[in-house]
Amino acid sequence: MINDKVLSIILGGGQGSRLYPLTASRSKPAVPIAGKYRLVDIPISNCINSDIKRMYVLTQFNSASLNRHIKNTYHFSFFSSAFVDVLAAEQTIASDKWFQGTADAVRQSMHHFLQHDFEYALILSGDQLYQMDFNNMIARHEEAGAKISIATYPVNAKDATSFGILKSDENNVITSFIEKPSEDQLKDWKSEVSDDMKSDGREYLASMGIYIFNRDLLIELMDNPDTIDFGKEIIPQSINKHKTLSYPFEGYWTDIGNIDSFFEANLGLTDAIPDFNLYDVNQRVYTRARILPTSKISGTTLNSSVIAEGCLIHAAMIERSVIGIRSRIGKESTVINTYMMGCDFYESLEEIQSNNIPILLGIGERCFIKNTIIDKNCRIGDDVRINGGKHLEDKETEMYLIKDGIVVIKKGAVIPKGFVI
Known part of the structure; x- marks a missing residue:
């Protein structure tokens, strides 16, 4: 009708x-x-x-x-x-x-x-x-x-x-x-x-x-x-x-x-009962239908988080975060109060080896990410520490922007191993 x-x-x-x-x-x-x-x-x-x-x-x-x-x-x-x-x-x-x-x-x-x-x-x-x-x-x-x-x-x-x-x-x-x-x-x-x-x-x-x-x-x-x-x-x-x-x-x-x-x-x-209800069958939110596999989560403590489809997660903990499609999070990483938009594509093992890619799409191992927005297709190396909050001054670089204490990692940015914000 x-x-x-x-x-x-x-x-x-x-x-x-x-x-x-x-x-x-x-x-x-x-x-x-x-x-x-x-x-x-x-x-x-x-x-x-x-x-x-x-x-x-x-x-x-x-x-x-x-x-x-x-x-x-x-x-x-x-x-x-x-x-x-x-x-x-x-x-x-x-x-x-x-x-x-x-x-x-x-x-x-x-x-x-x-x-x-x-x-x-x-x-x-x-x-x-x-x-x-x-x-x-x-x-x-x-x-x-x-x-x-x-x-x-x-x-x-x-x-x-x-x-x-x-x-x-x-x-x-x-x-x-x-x-x-x-x-x-x-x-x-x-x-x-x-x-x-x-x-x-x-x-x-x-x-x-x-x-x-x-x-x-x-x-x-x-x-x-x-x-x-x-x-x-x-x-x-x-x-x-x-x-x-x-x-x-x-x-x-x-x-x-x-x-x-x-x-x-x-x-x-x-939130346990969010103000915006994505689960209301009478008020559905439509979007592009993607043919993605289910998300795979190993050894991760999840608390009050939303995980989209197609993710590969080995994190230690994810708390009050939204994890977008095709996201990858490495072992022993902690993600708190973060919106990770995910990726538009996967990297195959063959591509990683043949192109010698040093930092993979997503979040590496042993990272700590808090109060952050990670735009699409970002690469965050191992041992990166991003601790957003009001203690940070507004700032912009090629890789990221800080606004009102929120760290925004720019689309496609590559954050080197061991980097600290």
């Missing part, structure tokens, strides 16, 4: 500088999460679970790996109108510029969208972790006779300064909106929320960057080339002219905007 009323537009974001170096060679939606998925799998899976199967993903930076992932992952029937297409910024007669903001990205791609029949455009972000049935949001939008709907999430005062904050009336119609208010402005922006949210100090309604626009209104709004961003311009200018509805959401949701939030979102999956 396909929801023919809705066309989904997933915004890939800009250069992703706050997630650097994970975005040095890939776009933000292509960043690997949870050991086997990509960030873009989250909004796409939410759409598929909501029977919305016509999707465009808009991107402009390092889109090759994203293209490859989507091409290899999302195959629908030849007899279906379902698709997931990547639209990279392109020069046209109408525009020779790259996307200048979220609204400008939609404007520049409108000629692709208008080839399809749809009543509502569902606009999503490509870098958020959540599970939502969009049908409920669409039903509320239709019942209220709204022109625009915005999914909203209660946040605390500390986080409120990073979001668009809004207020709504008793019918959830939005009456006022402010983009990234200062701390001084916040006192006037508290909203009525549930008792659970109030006890958590989350009394400010933040825009989640998830929007529904009626087709005709979206076309009208895109006629003005001076508006380049939904949060900064389109939404504030529209709420008093067009009926704009707040759709309150109180499930798990996190905006993966920087290394710290990315790290915590991944390690959160190791």
